[in-house]
Amino acid sequence: MEIAAGPDRPIVDADSEAWWAAVQQRKLMVTACAACGRKSLYARPFCPHCWSEDVALSPATGRARLYTWTVVHQNAAPFDSRTPYVVAMVDLEEGPRLMTQLEGCAADDLRPDLELTAAFREDDDGFVVPVFRPLT
Ligand SMILES: [Zn+2]
Known part of the structure; x- marks a missing residue:
């Protein structure tokens, strides 16, 4: 997977390449x-909970x-061309916490536990990046 270099692009390594390819x-x-x-x-070749290497990407x-x-x-x-924007930590239904951006909502409407x-x-x-929006 080729990703244009730049300060707003992720550094894709062997551990994250498949994850970013799925995002694309x-x-x-x-x-x-x-x-x-x-x-x-984040994507890595072992489990951070039990250290097993028996891991695979799952939707x-x-x-x-x-x-x-x-x-x-x-x-x-x-x-600067994107300001103002919302940087958020979201808890995925599957458990992991992910840093991302929120789109499609006013900052004043944000509240903890928002779906x-x-x-x-x-x-x-x-280039495609994952963002989150309020569930409507
Ligand atoms: Zn495990």
């Missing part, structure tokens, strides 16, 4: 552990709840 297909994945049954993120439902957030009003390029669903933003260069 608009699929959100979590790492599922066959030994203990727990799910985790997530995309359902999540808002844990915490902040509104970014100022930032340097290339993020969210995964969405996918395609940037100008075609």
